[in-house]
Amino acid sequence: MDFDDTPAERDWRRQCIEFLDGHAQRRRAEVDWSESVWARAASAEQHSAHVAACREWQRCKFDNGWAGLTWPTEFGGRGLSSHFAGIFAEEEAKFDVATGMSAQSIGMAGPTIIAHGTDDQKQRFLTPMLTGEHVWCQLFSEPGAGSDLAGLRTSGVVDGDEMVVNGQKVWTSSATDAAWGMLLVRTNPDVPKHRGITYLLVDMASPGIDIRPLKQITGRSEFNEVFLDDVRVPLDNVVGEIDKGWGPILTTLANERTGIATGVRAGIADIIALARRFGVADDPMIRQEMARLHEIAETMRFLGYRVRSAASRGESPGPESSVLKLAASRRLALQGDLVMSIMGAKAMLYDSDAEMNGFWHNYAFLMQWASRIGGGTEEVQRNIVGDNVLGLPREPRVDKGIAFRDIPS
Numbered sequence: 377m378d379f380d381d382t383p384a385e386r387d388w389r390r391q392c393i394e395f396l397d398g399h400a401q402r403r404r405a406e407v408d409w410s411e412s413v414w415a416r417a418a419s420a421e422q423h424s425a426h427v428a429a430c431r432e433w434q435r436c437k438f439d440n441g442w443a444g445l446t447w448p449t450e451f452g453g454r455g456l457s458s459h460f461a462g463i464f465a466e467e468e469a470k471f472d473v474a475t476g477m478s479a480q481s482i483g484m485a486g487p488t489i490i491a492h493g494t495d496d497q498k499q500r501f502l503t504p505m506l507t508g509e510h511v512w513c514q515l516f517s518e519p520g521a522g523s524d525l526a527g528l529r530t531s532g533v534v535d536g537d538e539m540v541v542n543g544q545k546v547w548t549s550s551a552t553d554a555a556w557g558m559l560l561v562r563t564n565p566d567v568p569k570h571r572g573i574t575y576l577l578v579d580m581a582s583p584g585i586d587i588r589p590l591k592q593i594t595g596r597s598e599f600n601e602v603f604l605d606d607v608r609v610p611l612d613n614v615v616g617e618i619d620k621g622w623g624p625i626l627t628t629l630a631n632e633r634t635g636i637a638t639g640v641r642a643g644i645a646d647i648i649a650l651a652r653r654f655g656v657a658d659d660p661m662i663r664q665e666m667a668r669l670h671e672i673a674e675t676m677r678f679l680g681y682r683v684r685s686a687a688s689r690g691e692s693p694g695p696e697s698s699v700l701k702l703a704a705s706r707r708l709a710l711q712g713d714l715v716m717s718i719m720g721a722k723a724m725l726y727d728s729d730a731e732m733n734g735f736w737h738n739y740a741f742l743m744q745w746a747s748r749i750g751g752g753t754e755e756v757q758r759n760i761v762g763d764n765v766l767g768l769p770r771e772p773r774v775d776k777g778i779a780f781r782d783i784p785s
């Protein structure tokens with residue numbers, strides 16, 4: 377593979393930079409993150425301001441023709457290959473813009489609706505994602521169903537032209553900000569567990585939805601418990617077919633893994649700046665770890681190209697996305713330890729006493745587990761790589777071929 381831009385890519389990169397320079401500020405070399413949403417003292421107002429900034433930037437991209445670069449043109453996208461979208465993402469990362477809130481809408485729900493949704497669903501849901509109007513959340517995990525997602529128990533029962541949903545979800549990121557949710561329900565307990573699940577799109581303002589924020593170790597409440605009590609969802613909002621939700625689920629999960637892994641920014645410049653500030657930039661051990669971090673970031677960049685190449689051939693993200701997510705996990709683990717070593721004894725300080733109001737503790741150390749667990753844990757990614765890439769014997773499955781209602785719980 378040739379890593380240099382082709383003339384067409386070079387021209388595209390120039391257009392990206394021109395748009396970004398015209399609408400956003402470049403990131404400074406040394407950013408003060410003290411007041412950022414990731415600092416320890418971040419308030420509910422800072423969170424709301426962050427959400428508003430994400431939506432505003434998304435709207436700006438949409439209005440100028442820079443949203444949904446790989447999406448079909450009839451839904452407001454540009455119909456470009458993922459190479460071009462990747463180049464835009466590379467350049468966008470150099471600018472001071474807020475982007476996190478579209479991860480679940482444009483990054484996960486959108487590709488699933490494009491691949492498996494009805495024409496009516498595409499018409500209704502895709503454009504409000506691209507404009508930033510609708511934030512989405514993912515109602516997949518339950519108290520007893522995380523890694524074993526197919527073990528979910530929230531029930532869906534058809535009543536006329538609606539599905540009546542009862543149950544509980546957990547770890548639902550952004551549920552308090554979301555207008556819509558991707559919701560999985562058990563519709564047939566008499567067949568093996570993967571075959572009786574239905575994928576729904578639920579209006580988060582529906583009667584019967586109760587959202588309770590969970591407080592995280594970082595002090596913030598980004599994810600929630602969601603209780604569903606006789607929630608009525610129109611059957612028009614079933615993605616794919618009733619009982620056949622597993623195909624759309626795999627599309628969402630593969631896109632989630634790719635998004636988490638490619639969303640981990642290099643950030644090596646910030647780490648070098650931190651080492652300089654703490655006077656350890658010449659320490660050989662610190663330098664060695666910084667080099668390792670850079671090495672993994674570069675390897676991830678090339679893996680990312682591989683995923684992009686596959687996507688531009690029309691292939692959906694497959695096990696490469698698990699390899700990429702594992703690499704992202706290793707990188708986050710190393711980065712978390714490294715910033716603690718750089719700060720030395722001062723790493724023991726916290727909150728407003730700590731460097732940048734605890735930004736480094738939160739963002740680099742405590743939050744590493746968000747990306748290492750969310751979207752599938754490291755162990756689960758290793759299982760996928762073992763099964764689908766290395767051709768190892770498959771994980772033993774004691775519930776194979778057994779009706780869901782007969783699986784002991």
Ligand SMILES: Cc1cc2nc3c(=O)[nH]c(=O)nc-3n(C[C@H](O)[C@H](O)[C@H](O)COP(=O)(O)OP(=O)(O)OC[C@H]3O[C@@H](n4cnc5c(N)ncnc54)[C@H](O)[C@@H]3O)c2cc1C
Binds near residue numbers: 519747749
């Ligand atoms: C920050 C964050 C945000 C999240 N956001 C969302 C969200 O928006 N929506 C949503 O639906 N979910 C969300 N999740 C949930 C996430 O998908 C689950 O936490 C994850 O899939 C793991 O499930 P679990 O927590 O139930 O752990 P479990 O599945 O109970 O796993 C416990 C431990 O056992 C290990 N394990 C389990 N099965 C195996 C196996 N077969 N082989 C080897 N080891 C195994 C796991 O690796 C883990 O270490 C989020 C999680 C986090 C941390």
